[in-house]
Amino acid sequence: xxxxKFPAKKAYIFDMDxxxxxNITYHIQALKQFLAQFGQEVDDEYFQKHLNGRTxxxxxxxxxxxxxxxxxxxxTEKKESIYRSLYREHLKPTDGLISFLEEAKNAGILMxxxxxxxxxxxxxxxxxxxLRKYFNAIVDSTMVSRGKPDPEIYLKAASTxxxxxxxxxxxxxxxxxxxxxxxxxxEVVGLATSxxxxxxxxxxxxxxxxxxxxxVTNL
Numbered sequence: 604x605x606x607x608k609f610p611a612k613k614a615y616i617f618d619m620d621x622x623x624x625x626n627i628t629y630h631i632q633a634l635k636q637f638l639a640q641f642g643q644e645v646d647d648e649y650f651q652k653h654l655n656g657r658t659x660x661x662x663x664x665x666x667x668x669x670x671x672x673x674x675x676x677x678x679t680e681k682k683e684s685i686y687r688s689l690y691r692e693h694l695k696p697t698d699g700l701i702s703f704l705e706e707a708k709n710a711g712i713l714m715x716x717x718x719x720x721x722x723x724x725x726x727x728x729x730x731x732x733x734l735r736k737y738f739n740a741i742v743d744s745t746m747v748s749r750g751k752p753d754p755e756i757y758l759k760a761a762s763t764x765x766x767x768x769x770x771x772x773x774x775x776x777x778x779x780x781x782x783x784x785x786x787x788x789x790e791v792v793g794l795a796t797s798x799x800x801x802x803x804x805x806x807x808x809x810x811x812x813x814x815x816x817x818x819v820t821n822l
Contacts (some may be wrong), residue, residue, distance in 0.1 A: 604695070607821060611710065612657075612712070612770060612771060612772040612790075612822070613713060613766050613770040614712060614713040614714065614715065614761065614766040614771045615707055615712055615713070615714045615715075615771070615773075615774065616714070616715045616716075616717050616760045616761065616764075616771055616772070616773045616774070616784075617714065617715070617716050617717070617726065617729060617738075617770050617771040617773075617774045618656075618716075618717060618718055618719075618773070618774060618775045618776060618777065618780050619716055619718035619724075619728055619729075619736045620623055620718065620720060620724075620728075621721070621722055621774075621777060621794065621796045621797045621801075622657070622697065622774050622775060622776050623696060623697060623700060623716070623728060623774030624694065624695070624696060624697060624732075625697050625698075625706035625728075625796045625813075626683070626690050626693075626694075627655065627776070627796060629637070629686055629690040629693070630655075630686055631645075631647060631650050632686075633682055633685040633688075633689055634650065634654065634681070634682065635664075636685050637658070637682040637685055638639070638666075639680065641666055642812055643650070643666075643694045648752065648789060651677055651777075651778065651797065651798060651802070652689055652764075652778070655753045655776075655777040655778065655797055656744065656752070656777030656778065656779030656780040656783070657719060657750050657751060657779055658719045658721075658744040659682055659719075659721065659744070660675050660676070660744060660750070660802070661674045661720075661750050663678045663682075663684075664782065666678075667779075668739045672676070673798065674755075675709035675740075676721075676790075679721055680721070680723065680821065682690065682792040683721060683723060683724050684708075684781070685722075687722075687723075687724065687727050688822075690762070691727075694727075694731050694732065694741035695705070695732070696732055696734070697794070697796070697813050698812075698815050699812045699813050699814030699815035699816070700813075700822075701737050702814070703817055703818070704734070704737040704816040706736075706818060706819050707737075708737055708742075708808070710819045712739050712819065713740075713764045713766065714722050714737055714739055714741050715738055715739060715740040715742065715760040715761075715763060715764055716729070716740075716741045716742065716759055716760075717736050717742045717756045717760040718741075718742070718743050718744070719743075719744050719745065719750055719751055719779075719780070719794070720743055720744060721743060721744055721745055721755075722743050724743075724771055725741060725743050725769045729741070729794060737773065738793055739763075739764055740760060740763040740764055741757050742756055742760045742763065744756075747759060749785035750779075751777070751779040752778075752779045752780075752782035752783045752786060753783060753786070754783055754786035754787035754788075756783060757771075757773060757783055757784050757787040757789055758787045761787070761789065768787050768789045769788060771789045771790075771793065772789070772790055772791075772822065773790070773791045774791075774792050774794060774796065775791050775793060775794065776793065776794040776795070776796045776810040777795045777797060777798075777809075778798070778802075781803075781804060781806065781807060785806055788810050790804070791807045791808065792807060792808060792810075792811065792822070793807035793808045793809070793810045793811070794811060794812070794813065795810060795811065795812050796812070796813075799813070809822075
């Protein structure tokens with residue numbers, strides 16, 4: 604007699620940049636172009652330690668503390684339009700993602716996106732790759748008041764899915780995002796896309812390069 608094996612977690616929550624798409628190189632290029640107009644430079648190490656996973660609105664506010672909300676969003680969109688122009692012809696899902704999403708959907712696992720990106724980038728990515736059908740909820744940076752590493756975005760995603768944090772599993776690549784999920788009381792699978800395996804913190808329960816070796820049963 605066979606026994607149904609229920610998944611250990613009721614819900615999966617995915618960061619977008621660096622998880623759903625392996626695109627961090629293009630974000631760094633766009634940010635370098637954007638910051639040049641302010642006479643600032645950023646290298647890859649600084650990006651990983653201080654910017655990756657944070658909202659662009661917070662970055663803009665750091666550049667112009669007296670900026671109005673309208674100006675913050677205008678400058679944010681300016682940077683993101685640079686990113687989209689750089690990445691558009693390279694847009695593709697992270698290796699193994701589609702098969703993993705299909706397996707999770709068929710297993711009845713609820714899924715959400717919780718991203719520091721703005722809405723236009725969410726549309727660019729999820730609609731450009733026809734992925735929206737897999738997700739029961741989408742939370743982007745315009746829907747929260749505090750960006751990662753604050754736990755707000757992951758707590759909101761879990762709440763939107765009507766799940767307790769301990770019943771969720773997060774997929775993240777950025778230090779700020781991993782800290783955000785950890786602060787929310789959610790276990791994390793770390794993707795070594797923008798960071799290497801050694802740079803991913805030990806607090807993640809699993810480290811992987813992509814989704815090709817992941818399955819619902821081995822999580």
